[in-house]
Amino acid sequence: MYRRSFAFVAALAAVLVLVPAALAARVHVRVEGKTQTIFGSTEPTLNVKANALDALDAASLAGEFYYHVAPTAFGPYVDQIGRYPALPGSPNGWVFKVNGIVPPVGADQVTVKDGDTVLWYWATFTGAAGPLTLEVETSSVRGKRCFFATGRNDAGRASRVRGVVFTLNSRRVGSRSGVLCTRLGRYAVRVAKAGAIRSRTYSGR
Numbered sequence: 707m708y709r710r711s712f713a714f715v716a717a718l719a720a721v722l723v724l725v726p727a728a729l730a731a732r733v734h735v736r737v738e739g740k741t742q743t744i745f746g747s748t749e750p751t752l753n754v755k756a757n758a759l760d761a762l763d764a765a766s767l768a769g770e771f772y773y774h775v776a777p778t779a780f781g782p783y784v785d786q787i788g789r790y791p792a793l794p795g796s797p798n799g800w801v802f803k804v805n806g807i808v809p810p811v812g813a814d815q816v817t818v819k820d821g822d823t824v825l826w827y828w829a830t831f832t833g834a835a836g837p838l839t840l841e842v843e844t845s846s847v848r849g850k851r852c853f854f855a856t857g858r859n860d861a862g863r864a865s866r867v868r869g870v871v872f873t874l875n876s877r878r879v880g881s882r883s884g885v886l887c888t889r890l891g892r893y894a895v896r897v898a899k900a901g902a903i904r905s906r907t908y909s910g911r
Contacts, residue, residue, distance in 0.1 A: 730755055732820045735765045738827040738903050740790045745769035747896070747907040749823060758802050759784070759813035761824035781812040790828060801829040801836055807862035808836065827903045836860050840867065840897050840905040847887060851911070855884040855897045870899045 734749040745765045752764040759775070759782065766773050774786040784800045785792045792799030802813055803825045809816045818824060829836045838857030841864070845852055853874075857867040868884040873896045879886055886895075892911050898904040 731818050731822065733761055733764075733818050734821075734823040735761045736823075736825050736906055737762070737765055737769070737771070737787060738825065739788050740828040743904070744771055744788050748909060749825075749906045754818055754824075756817060757814050758804055758809070758816040758818060758824050761818060762787070762802070762813070762826050765826075782814050784813065784826070787826065787828075797831040798829060800826060802826045803839060803858075803860075803862075805862070806839070806858045806864075808860040825903075829903075830901070832901070837902050838867065838899075839903040840870070840899060842872075842895050842897050842905050842908040844895075844908060844910075846890070849890065850887045851890050851893065852885060852887040853893075853895050853897070853908070855881070855899070855905075857899075857902060867897075867899060867902070870897050872897050 730753040732751050733754040735746055735752050735754070736749045737743070737745040745768065752761070752768060754761045754764050762773060762784065771788055773784060775782045776785045787800055801808060804816055804818065805823055825839060827839065838859060841856045841858060843854040843856050853872060855867040855870040855872070856864045858864045866884055868882060870881055870884050872879045872881060872886045874886065874888065875894055890911070893909070895908045896905050
């Protein structure tokens with residue numbers, strides 16, 4: 707009887723240990739700071755407990771960077787990541803997107819699922835809308851590899867962006883058209899533009 711009870715308790719403990727891991731979602735996470743990427747330029751996949759705030763916490767553990775959450779009447783508010791706090795009264799601060807869209811609720815209220823992408827970034831507002839978040843699109847055109855700069859607004863709507871700077875395998879290349887074509891091959895590519903949030907690193911052929 708003692709052996710049976712011990713085996714049951716051990717099995718139950720194992721289940722309790724495995725349940726939290728099973729409930730975690732596998733989520734792509736990136737944190738873009740005011741002047742540089744803080745975590746995950748390639749948007750690595752992390753185990754995230756439940757929501758977009760948990761995604762920031764998972765990134766903080768993986769990247770060993772500081773962040774602070776302030777309690778407010780509307781719920782927890784991320785008022786600092788890395789060295790840059792959101793100053794009281796300033797319109798600028800830390801914002802997040804899930805799958806390219808700024809949710810209308812707090813990060814603790816946005817549940818994430820496997821395959822989602824969570825982006826936290828420092829936003830400088832010049833009006834009601836936040837800055838565009840940049841993306842790199844690619845295709846093969848007449849035997850060349852072409853990269854296209856796209857900007858996504860708060861609602862997740864994408865549009866072509868001109869006057870950008872591509873970083874192509876560590877080489878910076880300006881493009882007035884927002885398009886860069888080169889010979890076929892394997893590349894690591896990012897795109898940046900003043901006033902917009904830099905893209906993730908595209909890596910591939």
